[in-house]
Amino acid sequence: MAVVHGVVLALALLALVFLPCVVALVIFADGAASHLRGRLHDRRDRRALHRLDQTLSQQSMSLAALDQHQPSIQQIAADLRRLDRHRLGIATHSKVWHAAVLLAYDDRLRLASRCLGVPEHLDELEGVDREIERVRVEGELEAAGLHLRPTTPRHQDH
Structure with a gap:
């Protein structure tokens, strides 16, 4: 034990x-x-x-x-001027051409906006709102020094 x-x-x-x-x-x-x-x-x-x-x-x-x-800002401006002429000229004859020219024009507006730091909302809008935004962006780019329209004055008969 x-x-x-x-x-x-x-x-x-x-x-x-x-x-x-x-x-x-x-x-x-x-x-x-x-x-x-x-x-x-x-x-x-x-x-x-x-x-x-x-x-x-x-x-x-x-x-x-x-x-x-990426194209230079000068090339973008030249493209915008050319596309603007097409937008107001030949593109008015066909809906397909008009849509294609507007897409290219908006694309160049976006590129120019990015280059110059201008805010844009083209992708988010449609119809008349997009047209208004396009005009606003064009004005902002003009104010930033980008010439979108020919600078030579047209001769007018009085």
């Missing part, structure tokens, strides 16, 4: 000695697992940011290449 009491006493002492260690292990295991998960997420986030950075640098290079091919 003394041996059984000795074994029980030894197990009780071992439990008293190791129980705080087991409790600390359980407490810190949760923290260690959270820390490990955080490091894995950080690594995954860093990889995702690296891929995003590579993608953006490639896109910025392609955007820079596109900007080099």
Whole structure:
């Protein structure tokens, strides 16, 4: 019987000695697992940011290449003057031509607006509202120094 009491006493002492260690292990295991998960997420986030950075640098290079091919403001103004003449001339003979010329004219107005920092809302409007916005943008561009109409006065008979 003394041996059984000795074994029980030894197990009780071992439990008293190791129980705080087991409790600390359980407490810190949760923290260690959270820390490990955080490091894995950080690594995954860093990889995702690296891929995003590579993608953006490639896109910025392609955007820079596109900007080099963007027409100059002088070319845009010449296109606007030419399209304005077509809009008031040949495009009045056909609805298809008129729609095509207006689309091209609005596109050049958007380019000129971007170049000169003039706000425009041509995409958002339709019908008469778009016509009014077109006239407003033309006025803003004229005020910014872009000549959309010929500057030579027409000769008038009195």
